[in-house]
Amino acid sequence: MKKTLTLGFIAIAAIAQAQQKSITGFNDASAAKEIKAEQAFDASLSAPYIGETIKELSAFPHNLGSPGSKAVAEKILQKYKSYGLDAHIETYTVLFPTPKTRLLELTGPTQYTALLKEPALAQDATSGQANQLPTYNAWSGDGDVTGQLVFVNYGLPDDYETLAKLGIDVKGKIVIAKYGRSWRGIKPKVAYEHGAIGCIIYSDPKDDGYSAGEVYPKGAYKSEYGVQRGSVMDMVIYPGDPLTPGVGATKDAKRLDRKDAVTILKIPVLPISYHDAQPLLAALDGTVAPRDWQGGLPLTYHVGPGKAMVHLKMEFNWDMVPAYDIIAKIKGSQYPEEWVMRGNHHDAWVNGASDPISGQSAMLDEAKALGDLLKTGWKPKRSIVYCSWDGEEPGLLGSTEYAEGHDKNCRKRRLFILTRTIAAVGF
Numbered sequence: 001m002k003k004t005l006t007l008g009f010i011a012i013a014a015i016a017q018a019q020q021k022s023i024t025g026f027n028d029a030s031a032a033k034e035i036k037a038e039q040a041f042d043a044s045l046s047a048p049y050i051g052e053t054i055k056e057l058s059a060f061p062h063n064l065g066s067p068g069s070k071a072v073a074e075k076i077l078q079k080y081k082s083y084g085l086d087a088h089i090e091t092y093t094v095l096f097p098t099p100k101t102r103l104l105e106l107t108g109p110t111q112y113t114a115l116l117k118e119p120a121l122a123q124d125a126t127s128g129q130a131n132q133l134p135t136y137n138a139w140s141g142d143g144d145v146t147g148q149l150v151f152v153n154y155g156l157p158d159d160y161e162t163l164a165k166l167g168i169d170v171k172g173k174i175v176i177a178k179y180g181r182s183w184r185g186i187k188p189k190v191a192y193e194h195g196a197i198g199c200i201i202y203s204d205p206k207d208d209g210y211s212a213g214e215v216y217p218k219g220a221y222k223s224e225y226g227v228q229r230g231s232v233m234d235m236v237i238y239p240g241d242p243l244t245p246g247v248g249a250t251k252d253a254k255r256l257d258r259k260d261a262v263t264i265l266k267i268p269v270l271p272i273s274y275h276d277a278q279p280l281l282a283a284l285d286g287t288v289a290p291r292d293w294q295g296g297l298p299l300t301y302h303v304g305p306g307k308a309m310v311h312l313k314m315e316f317n318w319d320m321v322p323a324y325d326i327i328a329k330i331k332g333s334q335y336p337e338e339w340v341m342r343g344n345h346h347d348a349w350v351n352g353a354s355d356p357i358s359g360q361s362a363m364l365d366e367a368k369a370l371g372d373l374l375k376t377g378w379k380p381k382r383s384i385v386y387c388s389w390d391g392e393e394p395g396l397l398g399s400t401e402y403a404e405g406h407d408k409n410c411r412k413r414r415l416f417i418l419t420r421t422i423a424a425v426g427f
Contacts, residue, residue, distance in 0.1 A: 136271065346389070
């Protein structure tokens, strides 16, 4: 009995010690102060406030270069200022293509003209708003091409090795690839390297549609008409504005001629829905696709080439547009030249409630909580810098141009770049 009591007291003492929450790098006094600050920080966070901010910032389309983009940037700027942070907008001038012509036709053996449109939904009040970007892939090349169609599975190097074993060459042909298994920009790049003259990308229902789960608006998967917008910039070479590699895209920056920008693709690329993909795939003949290439549409997938002929025409407005980076800072009390950087972007292909506004709103709430701490006299030891980037969707434009524009500044500072929520506030 005595032994049991002794063990019980030891356990209670251990629990009490654990509850003191000693923190590595802090003495007892500073740990207590840190824990108090963290508790105040946590108490300031507000899920309802985050929800309200999501609704506010995703209420209208706000792609890079649009009036909506400027409106969202100004809203974010005012929020940072209202929290007590030193905030300003830095504007860069970047290239951003938007579609002027999008045409996809099956010209043989049957005829079909792709809809290339996502219909408005009664359940989604924002789905029919004006000023939405159409479905497209940014940094596709301009082009007007006609050729035999070839199905290339996911359009990855291994798929082309399989095609070679089947005796199929895509040179001079238009390929159709499924989204998935890689970043989308790999698909047209590999197609071009194999001699294709055009690339079509679609979401197959086996991967992102009714075979995978409930489709939008009932579930998260793509509906029959859903299309994945996105960039196909060759960011492996370099990200950011294609015309100003290595330097910030200020208004007067020295720029490449667009034809010399190596991150812009040389062939036309177009994303489509599986509604538009089905007639194209149904028209394919030739070799039956391997079993693991078969998708979720109600047809037998063939590889081609054969009688299926496709006409693809893409033309773009190659406009120079403003990119608005919002930079908000809390100056460090002891090590102001050491920065803890927090970043998210605010631009979206359309309204962006999920990507990026859900994260942007959480980051704003975090900044607000730190602003509340500032009012109590708390100060971080190191500077905390919040960065709300523009132009992320087309190719990391806002963050890249900021880093390039502040190259010397960034090199002389010790930067702590965080991509997740701040775990502690004792910086």
